[in-house]
Amino acid sequence: MRMANLAGRAHLVAGDRSVDVARASGGRFPADPMAVLDRWAEVVAWSRDVDVAAGAPWDPAELGAPSPRPRQVFAVASNYRDRPLVLPTPADLPVTFTKFPACVVGPYADVPLPTDTVDWEVELVVVIGRAAHRVPAAAAWDVVAGVTAGQDFSERTLQLGGPAKQFSLGKSFPAFGPTGPVLVTPDELADRDDLGLSCRVNGETVQDARTRQLIFPVAELVARLSGVCALLPGDLIFTGTPGGMGMTMTPPRYLRVGDEVVSHIEGIGGLRNRCTAPDGVTGKLS
Template sequence: MHMRIATRHGRSVLISPDSTSLVDVGEASRGRFGPAPRSVYDAWAEFVEWAGHASIDFAADGIPLILEELGAPSPDPRQVFAIGLNYRDHADESGLDYPTSPPTFTKFAGSFAGPVGELVLPAATVDWEAELVVVVGRRAERVTAAGAWSYVAGLTVGQDYSERALQLAGPAPQFSLGKSFPGFAPQGPWLVTLDEIADPDDLSIECRVNGEVMQSSSTKQLIFSVPQLVERLSAVLPLMPGDVVFTGTPAGIGGARKPARFLREGDVVETTISGIGDLRQLCVDATRRENDR
């Protein structure tokens, strides 16, 4: 069934077809599902079946959709996977060989945020990374790529904001910490189920800073496709319902530019993936934020 699911104030909500209103899952299902988002993913097959037959009157029962009120579609996953160097054009701009297995790190859930809001800059070397994000719909253990899409609840838009100085500090790089400051993992605006997407293996992805296009690519550039990632990751450990996978970023990051370009106070970062939606963050300097308190 065609469905878009989001979170509002920590509760699962369904989005109206025209994206103007929402209904609370717990209330609409009379307590059968939700309100906690993880509980919805834990019962994903049953939830999809219910939602496909539920008569939801958004006009009568819905409340206005305000993007600033939304959180990440899966806000407290058991596991978060993030894949590095997974676009051919990004590997090319980095001057690195294509990996033979997916370089994997994590973004800690404390960095999760909703689709629209402020991004507090903790340093002068914060970079952008537009990403397609996958949310797992059922336990996946040693699955094959051929059947992997059936384990996916849906797709959303993400940003893998990265503080490059900490990320690349040696002798051992701190990828996970450098990418996990508060607000460094905005996602949304909602989760889109696969039946709403014409070709989930070929989605245009774009990042703009102050209206200037910085990244423009397609998920067909992925070195490891979503099904291949599910196969590779689930060969090592089980993927659980609600788990989140950041699939990598295309070319155009600030750190690869000459000269390098990083985010500054007042910058507006917009991230778009076709068929899913948009993110928007306004950059705020951490020092000024502390002084304002």
Template structure:
């Protein structure tokens, strides 16, 4: 099942066509894309069993963030060994580095992003897990049962403010407007042969700059749900950006940054792609 936000309305994407949730459910579920996750169990049961009407064609550019207003956004740092190495940090143990991307940075899959003046803006393709069932002290072996689905995310990062002292400002440096594109839709785990082993990659102007597999995560999606929920409740509709593999601009010699006119394309196997143009 694929759940999307088409022009502000919740839709199911079936065979490449959009089925309006409110219309198809006879009003049982509303049009708010975020509300789907507050009623996730009932929604999934209905959507799985429903005899859906014919969908309509749509432009991907009309899609918004599939989870537009999460109450909590968790972002995980240094969750691939090769990225930790290129960043000059030790591989984390126990609890991974956690920060947030503020909700106002969240956008849909096809956008224009204004570069901050004087900054070093970097790219980080990431698998994003969407929480569907409240999680508190969840065992790792039970964690997939709390995940509604997976989507593509970009943890776009402005490195100057992120790393400015005396204390780094990770959350601010990663939360400029448009710095958290997500989408194109949320895909439920049952759609994948193995939701724990997906290829992810990104390219700038057609040049591949990142490529990895989520099987190489230091803390897998279930491990993150378990460790985070041991500290605080995870709420339906929360997002977990799971970290990026090697290939970011910060780790290159010489370092490389996004510039006006660049197009960044981010892809994850079995989900789809994001497309950002920088101005």
């Protein structure tokens, strides 16, 4: 099953056709994608009898974030075997921070650049489908609604430049968390643990890897995070990014106004984000 947020309403999509969940269910299910995620198991069961191919055409310009108002956003650092480690990876728990939920936007949102040291990080994003606490790894995929693509835009001066690292703040400026284009249930994927992901900046490929290179794969992340925190429907887990970030280049390369960042994950689809001038006053970076 593939679910899209179209103009704030949950839709099942297949190719160029879509079905509005609330209307097709006769009001049994709500229109709000967040409320749909709260009843995810019911919606998935109902969807098996829906002929999405007979639905109406849909407009990609209406796409919003599949989980537009997550209560919790977890993000993982240094989780790919092919990249230089920003922080050492412990054996027991992944290096975890948060992107504050206000930064979550849809797949084609413009991204205002607050400084000249903003970097890119393509990531597989896990969306939780039911409340879960202390889930063993063997059962972890059972609490996952699906996966989507994400960009963990990062302001490196604030994140890494001071005496104390500010991972969460440096990654939470407006529009720093685009996700989409759709939420894909794991059964739709040929191998849910081995997906190709890539990032291009102005047409140049800067990141290209596969999720089988994750140090903590999806099931381990869900298990270990839920071992500490209660996970809630609609929560997001940004699973980490592979090598190819701008800050690791010689000399470092960062995004400029007018740049276009295209992120893609096999079996899910892509994001396209244009970098723009700041759209408001930002705090002083130290």
